[in-house]
Each structure stands twice: as C-alpha cells, then as structure tokens.
Amino acid sequence: MQDLVVIGGGVWGTSAALTAARAGFGKIMLLEKNAYVGGESSGKSGGIISQLIAHPDDQRLVARSREWLFEAEAESGDHSMIQRWGGLVLCSEAESRKLMEVAETLRARDIPFALWDRAAIAEHYPLIDGAEPGTFGIFSPTDLHVNPTAYCQSVFSAARAAGVDARVGVAVTDLHLEADRVVLETSAGRIEAARVLIAAGTWTRKLTKMAGIDIPYRPYRVQIASIAFSESGRLPILSETSTDMYITPDGPTNLLAGDGTQLWEHDPDDYNQQGDAAFEEDIAAGLMRLISAARHAELRRSWAGLCGGTPDRRPLVGAVSERLFIACGDNGFGVVRGPALGELACRIAMGEETAPGLDPFRFPPGDFVLRPGSGGMFPE
Numbered sequence: 266m267q268d269l270v271v272i273g274g275g276v277w278g279t280s281a282a283l284t285a286a287r288a289g290f291g292k293i294m295l296l297e298k299n300a301y302v303g304g305e306s307s308g309k310s311g312g313i314i315s316q317l318i319a320h321p322d323d324q325r326l327v328a329r330s331r332e333w334l335f336e337a338e339a340e341s342g343d344h345s346m347i348q349r350w351g352g353l354v355l356c357s358e359a360e361s362r363k364l365m366e367v368a369e370t371l372r373a374r375d376i377p378f379a380l381w382d383r384a385a386i387a388e389h390y391p392l393i394d395g396a397e398p399g400t401f402g403i404f405s406p407t408d409l410h411v412n413p414t415a416y417c418q419s420v421f422s423a424a425r426a427a428g429v430d431a432r433v434g435v436a437v438t439d440l441h442l443e444a445d446r447v448v449l450e451t452s453a454g455r456i457e458a459a460r461v462l463i464a465a466g467t468w469t470r471k472l473t474k475m476a477g478i479d480i481p482y483r484p485y486r487v488q489i490a491s492i493a494f495s496e497s498g499r500l501p502i503l504s505e506t507s508t509d510m511y512i513t514p515d516g517p518t519n520l521l522a523g524d525g526t527q528l529w530e531h532d533p534d535d536y537n538q539q540g541d542a543a544f545e546e547d548i549a550a551g552l553m554r555l556i557s558a559a560r561h562a563e564l565r566r567s568w569a570g571l572c573g574g575t576p577d578r579r580p581l582v583g584a585v586s587e588r589l590f591i592a593c594g595d596n597g598f599g600v601v602r603g604p605a606l607g608e609l610a611c612r613i614a615m616g617e618e619t620a621p622g623l624d625p626f627r628f629p630p631g632d633f634v635l636r637p638g639s640g641g642m643f644p645e
C-alpha cells in the first residue's frame with residue numbers, strides 16, 4: 266500500500282510530490298494521465314509571476330513559489346525556464362493610488378519598484394507609445410515569466426530522483442474510500458493508498474465526485490495568443506487594469522497576450538481548446554493600441570485553457586475526508602502561487618500543517634455563480 270498518492274502532474278501536483286519525498290513520507294506515488302507532465306492548465310498558461318499582490322497570504326505564497334522556481338531552474342540547468350523581464354502594471358491615476366498602497370508593501374518586502382507617469386513609461390519602454398494620457402505605471406523589475414512545463418518536468422525528475430514512483434500515462438478512472446485506505450482504479454490497475462491528494466486542476470471535482478464528495482468548484486475558460494514580434498525583448502511583462510489584458514515577452518521574438526476570460530462553467534473533457542476569432546481580433550487590437558510597432562507582429566496561434574473558480578476566488582486546499590485531500594481553485598493565478606500551494610497541500614495531507622482559511626468546505630459544496638476579480642491577489 267502507498268503512504269501517499271498525488272494525482273496530477275501540473276505545477277501543484279509535482280511540487281506536492283517532491284515535498285512528500287523530501288519529508289521522507291514513506292512510499293509516494295505521482296500519477297499523471299497524459300504521457301507528459303505540465304501539459305494542461307500549467308502548460309497553457311501565460312507563466313506570469315507578478316509580485317504586485319494585495320493579499321498578505323498570497324504575498325507569502327508567491328515569495329515561496331519563487332524560491333521553488335529558482336531552485337528548479339538551478340537544478341535543471343535549464344536557463345530558459347525563467348525569463349527576467351520585469352513587470353509593468355498600467356493603470357489610471359485613480360487606480361494608481363490604490364495600487365500604490367500595495368506597492369508600499371513591496372517596499373516592506375524589500376522588493377524594488379518604481380512609479381512612472383506616462384512620460385517615464387515612454388522613456389523606459391519607447392515601444393509602449395499608446396498609453397492614454399493620465400496613465401501611470403508601477404514597475405517591478407524583479408517580476409518573472411516562467412515556462413511552467415519546464416518547471417513541472419524539472420520537479421517531476423527531482424521527485425523521481427528522491428524516490429517518488431512518478432508515472433505518466435496513468436489515469437485515475439475511479440476512486441472510493443474504505444475505512445483504512447483509499448482505493449484507486451487506474452489505467453494501470455488498482456492502487457491502494459493510506460492518503461490521496463488530488464491536485465488534478467480542473468478535473469479535481471470530477472475525481473472527488475467519484476468518491477461521493479462534492480466541492481464548491483467550477484472550471485471556466487481563458488484564452489491566450491502567441492504572437493511573433495521581433496521586438497518583444499524590448500518590452501516588460503505588461504498588464505492593464507482597465508482591460509485586464511496582459512502581454513508578456515516569451516523569448517526575444519515572441520509575445521504571449523491574453524484576456525478573454527469566460528466566466529461560465531466548462532467541462533475539462535469537452536471544451537473548445539482553440540482561441541475564438543473574436544478573441545484574436547480583440548487581442549490584436551489591444552496590442553496595437555498600446556504598442557503601435559505591433560502592427561508588424563503576426564499571430565502564430567491562440568488557444569484556450571481552463572482555470573478553477575471558487576465562490577470567493579481563493580484556493581481550496583485541505584481535507585475533504587479523513588484520507589482524501591484536495592488542492593485546486595487557482596482562479597487564474599495558479600502558476601504564481603502553485604509551487605507553494607502544492608507544498609502546503611502536501612504538508613496538510615502529511616498532518617504537518619493546517620490552513621483553515623483555505624478549507625474546501627468553507628462554502629457549501631455544489632454550484633455557485635462564477636464572479637470576476639482576483640480573489641484579493643490584486644487590488645480590486
């Protein structure tokens with residue numbers, strides 16, 4: 266019998282499995298249904314690691330996640346995993362006052378930042394020539410862009426090296442609870458475990474339902490475009506509070522750009538994974554509005570992935586029964602906090618820690634209205 270099985274090879278699950286191995290928690294398994302790790306929401310994401318964060322808990326989670334990211338980069342020797350572009354949040358003067366309160370917390374955390382008016386934005390980044398009069402920018406030079414798939418691969422390898430029986434191409438097809446164990450039916454046969462942590466992203470609710478347990482969790486669709494732009498290396502990671510648009514360099518000649526959140530429930534096994542034509546038009550228009558040189562840019566492709574919504578847009582991390590634990594509810598911010606949330610979920614599953622504020626049952630299980638907002642990640 267396994268001491269702990271972690272289901273899901275995304276950012277959260279791989280980090281959880283490595284945490285258990287490092288703690289010496291006995292026999293540990295990691296199961297990923299795809300033939301590779303980091304291929305679902307993690308691999309589809311923008312990979313933006315911003316530090317301009319309002320919620321004190323999230324500030325700690327992001328700081329811890331950055332330690333995981335840097336360690337994975339160092340251990341893998343993959344120096345393309347993390348790109349250090351710095352982040353620039355564009356906002357109106359009214360919003361800048363609110364954002365400055367958060368920026369002050371950067372000072373308290375020894376994170377460098379600068380407040381720029383429109384002229385200073387143009388001076389530092391001449392390509393950003395379309396900001397509205399009255400636009401302010403908060404620049405955080407140590408913000409990052411990460412390749413989440415590379416991160417998952419690195420952590421997966423480290424978990425294997427640390428003794429985790431980590432398997433790809435093994436899908437959990439059924440799950441039930443017995444008095445002294447959790448029984449998993451998988452595509453590779455029956456597996457029994459003393460404890461199971463479900464870190465299966467937007468499939469998590471489907472898996473808990475197999476055990477007869479419902480959770481307050483609904484997946485929603487988010488779109489992103491990959492754009493060839495020869496000057497992307499002269500841009501920071503950009504986000505605009507008035508439109509929720511974000512743009513990040515992804516290498517020196519490519520950008521990722523997104524918004525297009527569709528706040529209604531989608532089935533992770535049956536949704537349109539291509540970007541919509543309307544999204545592509547909107548994102549191209551938004552990009553060219555801010556950066557006129559982007560008229561020479563070329564759309565490579567666009568795609569859609571799912572994020573996990575919760576009633577308060579905060580994660581669900583903890584026990585749903587004595588032996589079954591979950592870690593989900595990224596609400597769109599699951600790479601930036603994922604390593605630390607995977608670690609936390611694992612510590613809870615090992616009985617080492619509690620996180621009452623993230624208790625999965627702080628809301629009644631079942632459906633709820635998906636609402637916009639960052640759940641306190643950013644000032645609202």
Ligand SMILES: Cc1cc2nc3c(=O)[nH]c(=O)nc-3n(C[C@H](O)[C@H](O)[C@H](O)COP(=O)(O)OP(=O)(O)OC[C@H]3O[C@@H](n4cnc5c(N)ncnc54)[C@H](O)[C@@H]3O)c2cc1C
Nearest residue numbers: 273275276277298307310311313437466570595599600601
């Ligand atoms: C377009 C887009 C842009 C985003 N941009 C950002 C961003 O810039 N910054 C940020 O912080 N976040 C971003 N996010 C959110 C982020 O991608 C997610 O929060 C994060 O990847 C969640 O990681 P995860 O490990 O929980 O889920 P996943 O990466 O989805 O991993 C779950 C894994 O579980 C596996 N699995 C599921 N069911 C089973 C089963 N039955 N058996 C075995 N394995 C199973 C899946 O195959 C999958 O690999 C974005 C999301 C999208 C869609």
